[in-house]
Amino acid sequence: MASRIEDYAMLGNCRSAALVAKDGSIDWLCLPRFDSASCFAALVGSEDNGRWRIAPADPDAVSRRAYIDGSLVLETEWRTATGRARVIDFMPFADEQVGVTRIVEGLEGRVDFEAVLTIRFDYGNAVPWVTRVDETTMTAVAGPDLLVVRSPVAVEGEGLHSIARFKVGKGDSVPFVMTWGPSHLPPPDVLDPYDALAASLAFWEGWSNRCNGAGEWSDIVRRSLVVLKGLSYLPTGGIVAAPTTSLPEQFGGERNWDYRFCWARDATFVLSALVNAGYHDEASAWRDWVRRAVAGSPEQLQVLYGLAGERRLEEFEVPWLRGYEGAQPVRIGNAASTQFQLDIYGELVGAFAHAIRHGVVWQPTADSVQTVFLEHLASIWRKPDNGIWEIRGEPRHFVHSKVMAWLAFQRASEQQREGHDAELNQRWRTVAEEIKADILAKGVDPERGCFTQSYGSKELDASLLLITLTDFLPPDDPRVTATVRAIEEDLLVEGFVLRYHTSTGVDGLPPGEGQFLPCSFWLVENYVLLGRLDDARELFVSLIGLTNDLGLLSEEYDPRSKRLLGNFPQAFSHVALINAAFSLAKGYSATADVHATPDEALDTQGARA
Numbered sequence: 001m002a003s004r005i006e007d008y009a010m011l012g013n014c015r016s017a018a019l020v021a022k023d024g025s026i027d028w029l030c031l032p033r034f035d036s037a038s039c040f041a042a043l044v045g046s047e048d049n050g051r052w053r054i055a056p057a058d059p060d061a062v063s064r065r066a067y068i069d070g071s072l073v074l075e076t077e078w079r080t081a082t083g084r085a086r087v088i089d090f091m092p093f094a095d096e097q098v099g100v101t102r103i104v105e106g107l108e109g110r111v112d113f114e115a116v117l118t119i120r121f122d123y124g125n126a127v128p129w130v131t132r133v134d135e136t137t138m139t140a141v142a143g144p145d146l147l148v149v150r151s152p153v154a155v156e157g158e159g160l161h162s163i164a165r166f167k168v169g170k171g172d173s174v175p176f177v178m179t180w181g182p183s184h185l186p187p188p189d190v191l192d193p194y195d196a197l198a199a200s201l202a203f204w205e206g207w208s209n210r211c212n213g214a215g216e217w218s219d220i221v222r223r224s225l226v227v228l229k230g231l232s233y234l235p236t237g238g239i240v241a242a243p244t245t246s247l248p249e250q251f252g253g254e255r256n257w258d259y260r261f262c263w264a265r266d267a268t269f270v271l272s273a274l275v276n277a278g279y280h281d282e283a284s285a286w287r288d289w290v291r292r293a294v295a296g297s298p299e300q301l302q303v304l305y306g307l308a309g310e311r312r313l314e315e316f317e318v319p320w321l322r323g324y325e326g327a328q329p330v331r332i333g334n335a336a337s338t339q340f341q342l343d344i345y346g347e348l349v350g351a352f353a354h355a356i357r358h359g360v361v362w363q364p365t366a367d368s369v370q371t372v373f374l375e376h377l378a379s380i381w382r383k384p385d386n387g388i389w390e391i392r393g394e395p396r397h398f399v400h401s402k403v404m405a406w407l408a409f410q411r412a413s414e415q416q417r418e419g420h421d422a423e424l425n426q427r428w429r430t431v432a433e434e435i436k437a438d439i440l441a442k443g444v445d446p447e448r449g450c451f452t453q454s455y456g457s458k459e460l461d462a463s464l465l466l467i468t469l470t471d472f473l474p475p476d477d478p479r480v481t482a483t484v485r486a487i488e489e490d491l492l493v494e495g496f497v498l499r500y501h502t503s504t505g506v507d508g509l510p511p512g513e514g515q516f517l518p519c520s521f522w523l524v525e526n527y528v529l530l531g532r533l534d535d536a537r538e539l540f541v542s543l544i545g546l547t548n549d550l551g552l553l554s555e556e557y558d559p560r561s562k563r564l565l566g567n568f569p570q571a572f573s574h575v576a577l578i579n580a581a582f583s584l585a586k587g588y589s590a591t592a593d594v595h596a597t598p599d600e601a602l603d604t605q606g607a608r609a
């Protein structure tokens with residue numbers, strides 16, 4: 001049985017990620033890339049779908065764990081009746097050595113350990129041929145995949161599992177190095193686990209020390225930035241939404257999605273966060289990734305792409321996996337990739353404008369690409385779409401989508417680069433005004449005076465919190481304040497924000513899901529914008545109280561069971577945390593600095609660039 005979502009730690013090497021439970025079991029791992037088929041899938045299946053547990057044999061052993069400094073190297077210290085030992089888990093950074101290394105070290109007395117390895121390729125389905133090559137090496141092969149496991153202790157086959165039993169005393173060190181390779185090639189070279197550990201720690205230390213401070217929130221921001229870095233795919237610069245598939249948005253429900261892809265929307269938020277934190281190289285790498293991914297006809301722009309910009313991400317179900325705590329189906333691929341979501345254009349133009357303003361170099365050819373996309377947007381903005389929440393019901397005229405279309409033209413019309421076409425700027429200004437008039441005529445509830453989920457609807461939607469973070473209307477406009485108030489009344493439930501009421505059937509799915517954490521962070525930013533700093537701080541403190549013992553967050557939270565829900569760890573949540581922290585820190589410093597303009601004080605959203 002899988003552990004609670006918050007009981008997992010993420011290991012990563014900017015190519016893939018592994019989830020390790022508090023009990024020492026790696027229950028999720030896809031190699032060589034985030035979106036490869038898994039070799040461990042116990043997270044969404046059973047132990048027989050693959051996992052690797054290393055822990056003391058004593059069932060009463062207790063543990064505590066932490067990442068080493070600003071890294072994704074996990075140290076778990078175990079205490080038993082006979083002694084103390086630690087396990088250091090990490091994914092090495094070596095190019096040709098994609099895998100996991102686990103080092104067991106004795107600290108005090110003697111501790112009996114058991115390592116149980118169950119490899120199942122192809123999402124828990126393919127039982128490999130396991131061969132004992134020599135005293136220290138075993139291989140597992142099925143189809144295209146090869147795993148080599150090297151360790152000084154004997155590993156024996158028991159049923160369809162490989163098991164090692166060994167003791168560690170003070171000063172002993174027992175490494176296990178598991179490396180993936182294509183099965184048609186010779187096994188990857190031997191990796192020195194201690195050199196690899198030193199290199200990993202140096203990488204993460206170098207990276208996390210570069211982070212700009214966010215006042216009193218600097219530590220939690222740094223941890224979130226390390227998570228975002230761990231979700232980036234180094235060879236291409238793409239950033240996955242999360243390393244998992246099908247962790248449910250409702251216990252026992254069917255809102256289970258594959259997040260191992262790069263969403264243009266999520267990535268634009270990540271770009272803003274990276275720029276705010278001073279990571280310009282990463283921001284440039286992401287900008288280049290987007291330019292390559294979206295290249296081509298503007299009508300073929302996708303909502304999400306594969307790690308290298310792949311476009312075909314067909315969705316299918318995996319019937320042999322029983323799902324996380326029985327939540328079925330387990331889905332691979334994501335059908336949202338073929339949806340029409342109007343907001344993407346505004347997010348991209350806004351994020352680029354934000355990046356340029358903060359010193360990320362603009363490519364001259366990007367102007368003509370932007371013009372082609374805006375010409376297309378001018379012809380489609382009146383169409384209904386699937387919206388930011390990727391609804392699978394009937395497309396609608398979502399107000400958030402329309403405001404993002406406005407934002408695209410508004411930002412483009414403000415651009416003043418050398419050689420820029422003033423006439424074009426005027427054209428974009430005219431379209432922006434047209435969209436704004438349309439929204440104000442059709443997207444405001446005449447009785448409550450607030451924005452609505454979609455044209456003509458009475459429903460609310462937490463995506464409206466992003467509208468108030470653009471300069472669509474000034475913060476003290478009655479429609480802005482009425483929207484924040486209405487969201488507090490209707491969607492702020494048990495302290496955190498729902499995306500919308502799923503009971504209306506708008507998304508085409510059975511009702512019920514948890515509170516959506518990014519929306520709750522957006523409410524923090526809205527409070528800052530409205531000068532409600534105490535409310536902002538109180539909500540922010542509650543939200544960071546939901547991070548697990550390692551500072552990680554998933555997508556949603558279930559207040560009844562007090563458990564995290566949804567894919568984990570989730571970039572969207574961490575990026576919302578970072579942006580809210582910077583907003584809050586700047587909000588406080590603005591109250592101390594009468595010369596700071598509201599824009600300087602609050603500029604943390606790409607959408608507001």
Ligand SMILES: OC[C@H]1O[C@H](O[C@H]2O[C@H](CO)[C@@H](O)[C@H](O)[C@H]2O)[C@H](O)[C@@H](O)[C@@H]1O
Nearest residue numbers: 241257263265266336388389390391572
């Ligand atoms: O719940 C419905 C949708 O959930 C996923 O989308 C959500 O995650 C995306 C990635 O973080 C985010 O960009 C989007 O705004 C969220 O609604 C899922 O990918 C969709 O297929 C699904 O319809």
